Each structure stands twice: as structure tokens, then as C-alpha cells.
Amino acid sequence: MRGATGAASRPAWRPIVVGASLWLIATLPAADAMQTPSEPQSPAELYAQAEQLFSSAAQSDSIPLFSRLIALLQPSGAGSRASDEPDLLVLSFYHRARAHLNLGDEDAARSDLQSLLLVQPGFEIERHLVSPKLAALFDATRSDVVGYLLLTISPDDAHITVDGVTTRSSFEPVALVAGTYEVVAARAGFARFRDTLEIPAGNTVQRHVVLERDSAVVMLYTRPSGAKVLLDGQPIGTTEGIASADLLLRGAAARYPSWEFSSRFVVDDLLLGSHEIEVQIDGYRPLRTRVQVDSLVDFNAGGLILEPLRGTIVLKSLPEGATVLVNGSPEVPRPAGSADTSGNAPDAPYLELAPGQYRITVTQTAGGMYEDSVRLLDRDLLTLDISLRLSVLFLGVLGGDEHGARTVVDGLREAMLAVDHWIYLERVDTDPSLAEGAGLTAAGLRDLAELASPVAGNVDWNGVQSEYDAKLGGSVYLLAVLSDDLLASHADLWVWPAAPGPSTPDRIRVPLEDSGSLARFVDRLERPFTSTRAWLGALVLDSEAGSYPIVFDITPNGPAEQAGVRIGDAIVAVDSVPPERAAEVRELIDRHAPGSDVTVGLRRGTATISVQITLGTSPSVIAPGDPAQAYAAVWAAGNAAGASTDATVPRWVAELNVAGVLMQARMWDAAVRRLRSVRVPSDSPRAQAMIDYYLGIALESIGPRYLENAREALSRAAAVQNARLLHWDGPYLAPRALARLGRLGGPLQRD
């Protein structure tokens, strides 16, 4: 059997000739170079030189060059291929044949034409361009060398190979070098046809073959491509490629463009009966379909759409404008009411995610943060009730004492479990260079703790705040520094709020051997959220002249007076608990909600009586300068409450707390702006007095230009009878206002 097989139903060389000519024109050497031709190196260059000679008067000189080229390109043996440029070989034979014929060497011309047809039996000359002599010689030679096979197959989409080489299908004769060929026709669902045919030179062999149906087939396309196909549980292949543009898709598949589908995949050899076809791809839900084969025909399954594995997380009560992060990356939730891939239409915004473990974070600038870790399975429908809370982002522990670090980490984690208003998030894996770059090192912060000033040293707290705001976006940041790298006795907790809160941190020292110290720190975080408290309306103080706290004064028309409490009474019990100190009385009262009743035992002279006091409601303002406070928390709580629409929180108290923190940080301008924007209930001059007092202090602190304004504010505060600081049983305000007015020229006189 001959190894080289050419198949051409129409002349294929013409475009090649034109293309090669254009290429040659483009690559022709310059005129100077022509005068001293150099030795051609490549077949293309050699061919160009040979053809130029062929077209010139010295046509005979082209023959050696064509011969050289033929020697170069001609296969060295059967089945081998000498060159990637068989067309040059064919053209070389063709032009050498013409050159030989023009020189009168017809035998040589015939030999060349014969060689040409052995390489490309379907070769055709352009008869209107060549001489009749050449045409006649070509026809004669072809009759000696080439025969034709005309094969018609039913069904006509069968795949045909001649000697293993795919050929075009039936209805057109295929030119072959005369000889014996093995012809195979195959088509899914049909028995394979195989035969050996003798193709005589100068003749056409015709065969019509009807393939015998032996099974059913299913044709399918998958979206996406690359799906593994299993038939009755056994893998039979993988879809690949891209479907042709004219693929007609129906049903759900019609929603997608054809290029999103694979090329046709044929499931073959389906015998009568029921079969399961499954397509699967990683990350997608496997698709199974059962085919009932009752007759051996072609089934068209059409486009199969593999749905990605997806679960749905419904974000119930998602605040407007909040940012949703999935594993730290922003994600835009789908709107409520839209359908997910499983057909659900959640009534709240939702996320559709592949199965896996996710950290879902929701942040809102002033409102705080929500975070939860969920494990999502395919087709899960999880609902997260988004409730934003201020966030404490724990940045880790600086210092080498591992035991101490563990004590801090575990202690904080346990203590923070009890908090209501905060979400505690450990961000200990935050890039450590962030802290180091900002100057937050164990040694640096230890030194800073020993200095008189928390704003001294080399820490750029503004930069620290900006960096962490940009990277983490918490409400409050917490960094622990151990006192020693080997055996720490205490840790300093550095706490600062997010901007625009003061960047100056609070530093709170917690002894490590005191197991309750971290819990007490956490208590401080919760304290600023109490904006109201119970009001007794009595000045209860300690006296060593008795065993119990004494009522030193009564607020006119206050709860205590209305219940019959008198000056000089000793408080022997609050809710049956005997208090030893005045502070205990306040603690016991503070356990009650405003408006609730409390039973108080009194000793009056030698008599002991019991009264029931209906407690009033008092604001609860954070005291500036109190070392027991964590002002970062006060800021965050006040800021959140100020932005909240919760009517149960007195807005002015929150605003006043925020202003107090600004004053604590000596941000006087900001404090004044805040205080001037506070609106108090019109029927509460005592509240206005508190604000005026703060305003007076802030204005005085700004500088000389505002002293008169400060004087006005303090004068207003001093004029309000029974005004108190912080709460209605708090420090008397007027004496303090008057004291401050002392150096401002005294109170303004009013008519």
C-alpha cells in the first residue's frame, strides 16, 4: 500500500500559487542584491529564485534549481514526509515538467507530472494558461496514475476514512493513486463498514453502502464544556470544544448563547432498555438523566445546563448602605425577591455561594459590624439575622511571654462572651508589619506607658488609626502589650476608636494574676451604653457616726421626698440588703430600672420604718477624666447612639458623651461644634445646663477669643437651680460653674 495519499475534490494549488507569489514579491531581494545573488538557504528562497528563472528567458536554468528543491523536499521513503512544504514540491515538479516540455524533453516532463500526481493525485492544471500540449501530456499521465472512488454512505453523516485518513464524505469522487485501499465508514449507532477496494488507474470505482443500525445514540451539549460523561455509571468521555454557532438550542438552554456550550458529544452503543447518563464537573451539581431506549434511533438531548453548586445565605434585616464581605472580600448581595438558582426568592437580600466555610461580615460606618462563620452546603438556605453591633477588633498581644499572651487571649475571649453591645473579633492574624510600621512594638509601647504623656514617643497614633480603619474597619481597636517578654506581671490594653474619634488611645492596665481584671475591663466597655439610670433624689453619704449611710439631703419633689424619706434618716436596707457604704446604696439603686419600685428601710431616731420609692429616670452621662472609663468605647457607643433612630436612647446624652470624649482628647473645636449641635428637650433646663457647662469649658479651652462665649455658657449653667452633672443625683453643677466663672469675670448679670 502506498503511503502517501492525497485527496482533493478541486484544485487546491491555485491559492497556494498566488499566495506564494505574493510572498515572493514581498521577500524579493533588492536590486543590488540581485547583481550578486547569494546562495539561497530555505526552500522558499530556492523556489523563488527558481521560479524567477523559469519566468525569464533563461528558463532552462531553472531546472537545476527545481531539481535541487525536489531533492530537498521529496520524501525519503514511504510514509515519511521530508518537508512541511509539500506544495512547493508539487509546484517544483509542475514547473520543471513545463520547463522540460518547453525544452522538448517530453519524457522528463511526463516523469515530473507522474511524480507530481503521486504526491497529489487530485492536482489540476489551469488549462487556459497552459499549452494544449502540456494539458494533453498531463491528462495522459493522470490516466496512467490516478483512479477515483465514489462512495455513498447511508446515513450520510458517517465518518469515512481511506487507509486511515479521513476523507470527505460521499457524493464526490475522491482522487487516489491507483492501488488497493482500505475504506472504513463509521457512524454512532451503526455497525462499522470496512472493505478493501482496488482503485484502477483511469477509472472510477463506485460503491453505495448502507450502514446497519445496531444501537441508539444520544447527542448532547454541556454548559460549560469539559463535563465528564458517564453512561450507566461508567465514564465514557468528556465534553469539549465549543458548539457551532448554528446550534439550535431549546428550552432552558435557549437562554444561553451557543458558544457557552460544548461541541456535540455522542453517547454511543445504547441498547434497548433504560440507561442513565450523567454529566459532572467539579463545582457543579451533577446532572443525571434516564433514557428509555425502545428503538434504535438517535436521541437529541440538546443542551444540558450544569448548575454550579450553590447555597443561599439570606441576610435578614440587612441595614441600608451596609457593606457585605465574604471572607474579607466585598460582595454585593442580590436584591430581595429575585430568584436564586434553586428557585427560591428570598424576601431579603441574599448571597448565592458555592458550598464551603464562609466568614460573612457586614459593616456600616457608624452602626457597627456583624460577623458570623457559616458552613454552606449545596442548596442550603441559611438565614442570618443581621444585627449590627459595635466591634472590638483584637489585634493581638505584643510581648514574648507565651503563657501571659495566652492568659490575655483566653481571658478576653471568655469575658467578651458576656457582652451585649459589642461584637468581639480576633484579628490576630493581621499583617504584623502594619503594627510595626506604625511604631507599635512591645518595647516602644512599654516605654510609652512609663512616660508622662500617652501622646509622646514615636507612635503616630493618627497613622495607626488610619491604617487599621482602612484595613480592618472596626469600631474600636484593642492591642495588648505584656509587661515582660519572659514573665509578664500585667498587660497594658491600648484601646482606640475608629476615625473620626480621637486617635489618642486609652491605656488600661490589667494584672495577669487577677483573674477578674479582664472581666472588669469588659464591664467598662459596656458601661457607656447605659444612657439612663434610676433616680433616687437623695444625697446619701457615709458617716462614721453611724453604722449605715445617711440621707444628707433630699431633692425637692424627687422620688425620695415623695416617698417620705427625710434628712438624717439612716438607710438600713435597700431591697432587704443592708448597705454598709453610700456607694452600695447607689449600686443597689442602679440595679433597678428607672420607674421601678424599691423598698428602702430607714432608721429615724430609734424607729425603723420601711418606705417604697418609685424611682425616677435620670440621664447617665460619662464622667470626663475618669480613669475607670474606656473612652474609646464611650466614643463608639455615643457615636452609634447619635446616629441611631432608637427613640429610647436620649440623643443628647449620647452626644454629650461624645463631646466629653473630644474634650478628654483636647479636641476643643470639635467638642464645641458637637455641643452646639445637641438638642435637648425643651422642658429640661437641667439637661441644657449640663451642655452649657461642657460648652463653657470647651470654649474657655479654645483660647482667649471665646472667653466671653464661655462666660455666657457658664452663666447660663450656673443659673439653673438644682442642675447636676452626669445624672440627677450627680455633682452639683452651679458651684462648679461659678468656680470657673471666677476667672472669667464672674457670671453675666441678667435683668
Add this chain to the structure above:
Amino acid sequence: MRNVGKHAVIRVVCLVLGLVLLLGNRNGETTQESSAARLVFLSAERIESEGDLNAALEEYGFLVEQFPSSEWADDALLRIALGWFRLGDYRACNDAAQRLIDGYPRTPSAAGGQALQAAIVVTTARSTEDFERARSAFRRIPLVFGPDAYPVLEWRTLAKARAGEISLLLGEEDEAASMLVDAIENEPRNRWTPRAMFAFAAVLYRQGQWQAAAQTLQAIVDEFVNSEQQEVQQQVAAAKRRLTLLHRTLIRPRAGQPVWSRAGVLALGGGAVKRPIGIAADSIGRLLIVDDDKDTVLMTDADGTVQRRRTVSGARRPWWGIDGTPFVLTESFVTRADQIGHATFVGRKADKPQPLKKLRAAETGLFGNWFLLDRNDRRLVQFGPDQTYLRTLIQGGRPEPVDIARDTDGRLYVLDRKNNTVVRFAADGAASQPVVSRRWKRAEAITVDELGNIYVLDRDARTIEIFAPSGQLLGSAGPNLPGGVRLGSPRDIAVDGAGRLLIADRDTAAVMVLE
């Protein structure tokens, strides 16, 4: 000796380190010097905590001389100044403070140095001008060491508190209130805050804002009760006493309750009295008791335990000086209950020197002045700190001054038996003003508590009456005391900081205590 051994070792170590400094490369100099200085400082601190102040001062001095540029040098110099202050060597204290101010002017320690210099002026003040000078010095500290450069500086709080205290003493209450509120509200809480609060409470009380005053005192207790610093503990205790005093003398009368509800015999630990005729109490309850039997003077601690016993021939009346010195008066001289030695006084009569030999009562004033009652000529005579005669405040005629007392502001109260009045003099003795007028059978003794309430003993009626600073009668006790005890022959009275009244009752051979 043990400390001396330690010094030697530490100094050798430091000298070796110093040698390394000289010979080694310069790059490690700062660190090595700092380490050596720190070693010395910690050693000195430990010696100081063990009570050997002189040795500690020596060690601090070594540090300053050897490592003057170390970060510990200014701290050491401040400790030196503080040490000299505690030892009463104000000249050495002032020198050290000045060296600190000159050598380390921008350090927080320099603020301490300035505060110490101002404190020396207060302690050695001889006139109101000295007080004003000291106040100016204290006021200057917040200006030099402002909060922008020194956000947290305890010395600034102390300076404001002291300036406020001085203003209060000078009677400038508005000025005092301004400084004190500044210290309380504009400075971070620290160990000096309760001091400012205590003074502010005094201002408020003086201004008639007793509720606010009491509330401020309670705030001291509530906020600082858990402090371990000694000065804070003392202030908390003082606040508790002041609250108790307020309760007794202000609240109980308002509520129609007796000032004292319980009486008994004072239990003296380690001693007893047979014929007590004189008694004095200081703020914290330490007592001086004169026992006419064997001319004995007893000095007790606040628990009533006798700490010292001394025989003073002719001992009459004891009193506590402003700085806590225990004095005892005899007919002709003044001595201390805790030291040997005495002082006599020579007055003037018809411009001629005349030794005072019939003394009845005495007090020391705010500027170190002496005030003595001379029984012979029924006169009250003022002497300077060096016992030189200054002037006679009361002389002859109708007045018969029988006892004298001083309040915390240095004002003098003279009990006039003849006129049945109590006359109040300003701290410098310049002006007088009758504050109480009452018909007593035989006014015998007077004392004043820390709120300015006046207690008068009527010897024959065997009663003690208490009057508000305004002169209003608040209550009385005797002759039958609560619990059925009856006074025998009361001769002297005293009141401590908590309003506990003590009566030297000669015939019952006891000191009675009313609580």
C-alpha cells in the same frame, strides 16, 4: 551597715560600667550609662523604702554626680529634694530643687522642683505676703508645664491644689474654687486629685454649699477608697472624718437629733488618768492629756494607745500645733510633749519687759506666731516665731479671756468669761469679731472643730454647747450624758476631725468621749 555593704557593691558595679564607658566605643554609651544609673536608682529607692532616708539621699547623690546625663538623674535629684524636705532641711531642699530646675528644666521632675520650692515658702511663711508668693510660684507651674506638652503631669495637679488651698487661707474663695475645679476637672485623676477635692469641699462649705461640699467629700471616698498610695489614703480618711463631722454638726441638728448619741469613758491603751485637767485632739484623733496627778502629759495615737508619757511640772493646757507639734503649757513656759526643753515669753507692760508667769492658755498661729493668755493681766499677747513680743491683743478691763482656740484657717477664738462671748480674730490677729454671746455660769474652755463650729465648756453648769460658725446654737451635752453618765468636774474639752468630743473630767478621773 547592711545598706553600706550594698552601696559598695553597687558602686563597684557602676564604676566598672563607667570604665567601660570610657574605654568602649561610643555607640553603646547611652545604653550602658542608663543601665548603670538605673541600677543605682533602684538601689537608692530600695534603701529609701527600708527607711534609711539619709543613706538613700547619699545614693541618689552618687547617681547625680556619676551619671548626670542619664535619664535617671533628674528623678534622683527630685528624690533628693523631697528627702531634704521630709527631713526639714529646707535650705538643702531648695538647693537641690534649684539644681534640678537649672539642670533639667524641661523634665517633669523640674515641675516637682518648682512645687517643692513653693512648698518651702508655704511651710516657712511668716506673713500673707509669703503665702501670696508661694501661690504665685504654684500658679506658675501649670503655665510652664502646660497640658499640651505634658498631658499627664501630677505636679500640675498638686500645684493647682496648693494654689487653691492658699487662696482659701487668704480668704479668696472664688479664686480658690477656680483653681481647685481646674485641678479636679481639667487634670487626669491622680494622687493629688483628692487633695484638690478636699480643699474644694472646704471652699464650698465656706460658701454655704454644704450639700455640694459633702458630696465632694463622698466622691473622694468613693473614687479613691481602693488606692494604695499613702497620701491618698490619708485624704480618704480625712474625707470620712469630715463627712462624719458634717453629719454630727449639721445633719443631726437639722433632723432634730442630738449631735452625740453615745457617751463613755475613753479607754486608754497602756495608761490611765486620775485627775485630767487638760486635753487636746488633732484632726486624726491623736490626743494630748494633762493629768494633774503627778503632772503627767500623755500622748496617744488615734486608737487611744498611749505612745508617750512625760512629766511636766505645772502642766496646764495642751494643744497641737499647725504642723502637728504637741505643745504643753505651764504657768510660766511652753514645752513639747515629746521633747525636753521649753520656751518662756517676755511681754511688755508700760513698755517694759515683763516675763509672763501666769499663763492660762496658748495657741500657735498660722505664721508661727504664739498667742498666750496671761491670767494676771487678763490679756492676750502675740509673739513672733522666735518668741519676740509683737503686740497685746486684749488687755485688762472687762474682758476675762480664759481659753483660746484656733481653727484650720488660723483664726483665733478667745473665750471671754466676763462678757460671756467668744471673740474671733483673723489669722494674723489683726481684727476681732464676737461670734457667740451666751449666758454661761462659768465659761471654762473652748475648742473649734474643722468646720469652724465652736464648742464651749461651762464648768459650773457641766455642759458643753456647740455653736455654728455663725454663732447659732446647734446643740449641747451635759451634765447628764447619753447613757446616763454624769459629768463631775469638767476642765477642758477637745474635738477631733470626726466631731468626737472629748472632756477632761477631773473628778470622775476620766476622759469622757461623746460620739
